[in-house]
Amino acid sequence: MTGLIGKRVPKLDAPKKTTGETRYLQDIELPGMLHGKILRSDRVHARIVRIDTDEAKALPGVHAVITAKDTPGVPLGHGKDNTPLKGDKVRCIRDEIAAVAAESEEIAEEALRLIRVEYEDLPAIFSPADALKEGAPVIHGKHPDNIPFRFDYAHGDVDAGKEESDIVIEDTFTLHFVTHCCMGVSGVIADFDSSGNLTLHSLTQIPFLFKKDISPVIGVPPGKIRVIQPVIGGGFGSKLDIYPFEPICVFLARAAKRPVRIVFTREEEFVASPTRQPVELTLASGVKKDGTLTFRDVRTLHDNGGYTSWGATTPFVIMQTISSLYRVPHCRYHTTVVYTNNPYSGSFRGYGNLQATFAVESHMDRLAEAVGMDPLAFRLHNAQEPGETTLQGMNFDTCGLRECLETASAKSGFLEKRRAYRSKQAGPVRRGIGIASLLHVGGGAKIYRTDGCGTILKLDDFGHATVMTGSTDIGQGSETVIAQFVAEELGIPISAINVVNNDSEITPWDVGVHASRTTFIAGNSALRAAKKAKDKLLAAAAKKADLSADGLDLRDGHVVDAATGKPIVELGKLIRSLHFTQRSDIVMTTEYYEPPSVMQDREFKGNVSASYAFGTQVVELEVDTETGIVRILKVTAAHDVGRVINQLGIEGQVEGGVVMGIGYATTEHLVVEEGVVKNPSFRDYKLVTAPETPEIDSTFIETIDPEGPAGAKGIGEAPAICISAAIVNAIHNATGVRFTELPLTPERVLRRLKEERE
Amino acid sequence: MERKIERYCVPGTVEEAVEAIAGKDATLFAGGTDLMVQTRSGKRPFTPLLVNISRIAGLGGISTDGDRVRLGALATISGIRTSALLKEKAGVLTEAADSFAGDQVRNKATVGGNICNASPAGDMIVPLLLLDAEVELASTAGRRMLPLCNFFTGPGKTRRERNELLTAIYFPIPPVGFAAGFRKFGTRPAMDISIVSVGVAATRDDAGWKNVRAAFGAVAPTPIRGTRTEAAIEKGGTAGEIARIAESEVSPISDVRASAWYRKELIRTLTERLHHDVFET
Incomplete structure (x- = not known):
């Protein structure tokens, strides 16, 4: 034990963030990369009569201009009631009408100004009470009553409860719109290679579900999608779904045959990122x-x-x-x-x-x-x-x-x-x-059949550990906590640990960052992977020294006698002795932790x-x-x-x-x-x-x-x-x-x- | 947007600057804290000629000039906030500068820029109105002075002509017995656009308060003097009476920051409190 648990451990990413060394999505420049911008509706409920993109397409420096008719129109998001680009009508102020990929953000903005959209306004609804009125305008044809969901829950017998009560009070509480205000605005880079493999540099909180969710929308099999997450400047839940700008960026990259980056302006972030529900x-x-x-x-x-x-x-x-x-x-x-x-x-x-x-x-x-x-x-x-x-x-x-x-x-x-x-x-x-x-x-x-998280733990021949975890650090400090668990279990300093948590090609599956789950689920997963590695190391040391593994422990980078703390063998030396033999082996363990909860x-x-x-x-x-x-x-x-x-x-x-x-x-x-x-x-x-x-x-x-x-x-x-x-x-x-x-x-x-x- | 700038000019003297802007529709850049935000948002596009006046020698500085104080147009809000001269002679400016934005903005923002931006909520304008400030405007035709209280014509609009450069602000050194106070209201102590701001000032002699000044921000198309409030204070009305008069002579609008009703409430409350703090203690 190195005694790390409960200590004041500075976040591992803090020095880079405070010195400006951290590279965010905005800092990534791929060769040939274009800049994407989205034209959004300034109407809240309207039929789209015509979209004219001719002038925008003719602007020098513009490589692609797309509208709904250039895309498959597969709906996305949790409710699958939203298409990336809107072809028939718009339903709220942020709605995506067209998108441009150009050689600079300024040219892309200029091109947006050249797109003409003709609307026919429809009667609109701004309060839930109005939406429920007889004859209210219908927002989605699939739900003529404007009600996509109802939820009912009960236990006991409320009428009996009322009978038993000496006092009953009732109030109506009214809660408002707020939004996340992540310091890092939304954005994505889409990059196809010549074999049709797609790399998405994405700020998602759900890298694995993201692949599955975006796949049908963009028509790329999940196996050909790699999600790399640059350092995420805050999530707070806002990046738990996919949103239209993400497939739009893919469509632009496909149309332009170049990597494309979309990064929101702050105003766009306020208007077009999600809110807390009123x-x-x-x-x-x-x-x-x-x-x-x-x-x-x-x-x-x-x-x-x-x-x-x-x-x-x-x-x-x-x-x-x-x-x-x-x-x-x-x-x-x-x-x-x-x-x-x-x-x-x-x-x-x-x-x-x-x-x-x-x-x-x-x-x-x-x-x-x-x-x-x-x-x-x-x-x-x-x-x-x-x-x-x-x-x-x-x-x-x-x-x-x-x-x-x-x-x-x-x-x-x-x-x-x-x-x-x-x-x-x-x-x-x-x-x-x-x-x-x-x-x-x-x-x-447990809102999915699994609420688990995977870990791959690799010890190199100098006793350094790489922890590949499915969980994402969105600034909450999970990287540091995971490193603490592993360091504590393996008896090595936290500086000997590298956490890899941002590449779906490398890291094993995880549900995502939500439900306050990362320390608990990803922590348990990492801890158990480390326990497996520890067991393997102690067994190997015991065999070599002809001792019982029960009497051994890992401390300060050594296998030690658990009772006396006396070093028996240095960790790196032990691992090298496993590598460099006829029946050679490496120390690498995996774990998929599934919590004992139920749906x-x-x-x-x-x-x-x-x-x-x-x-x-x-x-x-x-x-x-x-x-x-x-x-x-x-x-x-x-x-x-x-x-x-x-x-x-x-x-x-x-x-x-x-x-x-x-x-x-x-x-x-x-x-x-x-x-x-x-x-x-x-x-x-x-x-x-x-x-x-x-x-x-x-x-x-x-x-x-x-x-x-x-x-x-x-x-x-x-x-x-x-x-x-x-x-x-x-x-x-x-x-x-x-x-x-x-x-x-x-x-x-x-x-x-x-x-x-x- | 930025690409529309055809000529960028960095004059070293006032003469060069007024020469450069004569007959042109120039955009003047000093600290840039309002200008850059407004051009980026598209609210105020750059004109083809951008003139950076921030390197003009002698356009800054805070000093006395005979019986007047001179604030160079390029004096920064930080400079005002830390000026020993102002703290001693016109502490109300120190007070206003202290509730103005945050350090980064204060280090760049200039008093001339705050005045020429002509926001109804401009935080330096209300205290300068209390001090009977005048602005000095230069052009190829020479220099002229305008009382600050006549300078503003509407939100973002002033009597500065296109070919003029605001070079300095002057105000008489306040006499012995001078007292003044400034309050801005927002949910933050600074880093906030005033929902309203209020200032009062006067000079005490044996007979009572004389030369009373009252000014209000964010309650009219421009920062305004409250002449009826001034008269009421001079007559020695109660704080409550004076506050009600102040409320009656402002005409605020409702916007995303506050309703007209709330702005009037605040004017009454803040005037009453300020009257108490400045004239009764």
Whole structure:
């Protein structure tokens, strides 16, 4: 053991990123490469009458101009309701009409300006409620009711639950459009060789599913597609599907017979990359006088936008929080996903859980107040214990919810401050403190028949290890964590490890980066591959030294006597002695780790994850009741992470998630008016910046998950999930006013406070 | 776009610069922090002649000139923020510069550029209005002075003629007893376009506050003086009364950043607070 687990290990990619050495997609120049640009619709719902590309084609420096009629028109994306280029009609503002490959970006842009498109506008729909009205315009002929999906879930008997309740409350929560704002914008390079093999330099989070998904759209067999991922400047779920620009780039490369790169502008990134799904969620909750929850009854309406990407499936996650965050004896959940002519949404860190937890944890405070309990005691009364199985079938083998609640409250002085802030405060600026908790998958999510990840581990004849993993690093730090696991197991320094995670020709299969699964699934896979290598090395050393392998271990680059630590043979020497013999051998192992989770049944029940993550966050803030501005002063977070693997990395995950969650709650808003994005820039789309970032005090509750690698759970999404509820609970503490709509912009807050005062 | 630039010119003196732009529709480049963003977005295309004025000798600097302070057009926002002279004589400019964008932009952006960009939300304009600033414009015909309060004609529009170069800003050294304050409102302390901004200033003598100035940003097509607010302060009205007058003399629009209603609310609240901070304490 080198004692790496739980230490503060700097990210392996950090030196290159901070010195500017990292090469992103934008830095890759292939010989003969052209630049692709896409002409997008400026209409939200219209029939395409005519597209004239003659002038664009004639522009010097233009090598290809394509429209829908030049392509097979095979639909793509999760819902298979979107073609790469639109030939008949457009359904939202970003829709792709034509594309150009030219010798420079400027020429490509100039060519776009020369393309004439004639439209015939159609009546459009901008709200899910309007989409459901009698006689509403139909957006996709296949769905005359504008409803591509419905989801229903139930356990217990909600009517009985209502009977049992002493108090029932109901609210409608309205959640808005936000988008990922990856610092690295979307892009791809498509490069065919003369045999028809296609290399895609892609920023995808799902390299293997990507091959399968894009293959029929572009008419290239998956076996002839190689996906190489340059360093990815942020994903957060946005790169979990394929989008029209990717096959368009392939079509351009095919037409131009040259490699083609498409890189979005920042404005394009705001308009044409996915969003978090806007949701209107009506929640009825009940409670007995003694503070026991009785039921939750939920109806949600999801704005799917013009097409179906992963946003449509966020109900899978929403229902988990509705059914299982605290003990809920009776539960009913219904979602209607509705087409509109708004931008369409994809997956985004938390995957519906930010929306669900905002509602559930707002109600937890209201219910506590209704029965006269403090919010902490009320939550503790309903929190699950380790070993419980929820009524949706999730096995909480480990469950640190109670400890999270107790730790975050104790460290923040929650109860005392809450009492103090409730009494009348002088002056326009009021303080408040609020609490909220979360439940999220922490051991992958079996949404496909396999939720596995492959590893190939190769030790060279100097004792250096190459770890080829199917999992992708999108900036979250998985490369470092995987290296830690392998270094720890093989007793070699982390500098002796190279992680290869970006080439589908080399790395073995993996589902992709989603569901906070990488440390858990890819970590387990790497750890087990390393264990196999260790077993092989110890057996070989034992044979040579005529000792029992049980008494040996790997430490500091040597095979050692486990009891005394006395070196027996240097690792490189041992491996070389295996190579250079008559019956020679190399040390290379493989592993495919499959977590012991199950796919949900038709009723959405089953233990979908091998582990579950919990957390509690307490927010202390100030509300200026004359300007409406909310200043977050301090966040006290306690997260059940199973076990800390990289202290530095996990602090970063929590801090990044908290800041993202604060942005969701207070400043971030993709303003969409009549289908048009009104603020496609960082000037007017307001991310939280350093000066507004509060002090963040993170505590990690180590429940040592028996299935997790070294006891760890996934933590990628969890930190962003519950803070918006903690913020509205704190604002209620400060002002007595409860907000059910986000974001809490100063204007919205002031307007409500004034309404309440009048 | 960029390709349409036919001639690029880097004058070394004001004389060369005004010669270069005479009779032409030139694009003037100083710090570029507004210009580059606007040309890239297509909001303001380059004209065929691009004149880089950033190397003109003597066009920068912050100094006293008799009983006036002179800000060279190329004085950067960082220069203003760290100027000991301004901190002592006109701290309201230091305050405004401190809430202006971030360091990278402050290091490049010039006060002349901020004025000529003529944004209704221009952060240096409101405090300069409080200081009775005048701008100096040069052309081949010579130099002329214009009061800053008459300089703006609309969003992005000024009384600067096409053949003129803004060379300096002058304002009288504030007398003993001068007090001023500036507030901009956004969700961030800086790095934000003002939803509104407010400034007040006056000079105290035995009888009370004299020479009162009030100015508002982002609530009209140009940054404006609030003359009725000034009169009310001079008469010694209560902060609440003054704030209501301020609210009544602005005419903001609703846009993606805020509604007109909210801007008026903020003008009232910020004016009341500023009145308290500057005149009552």
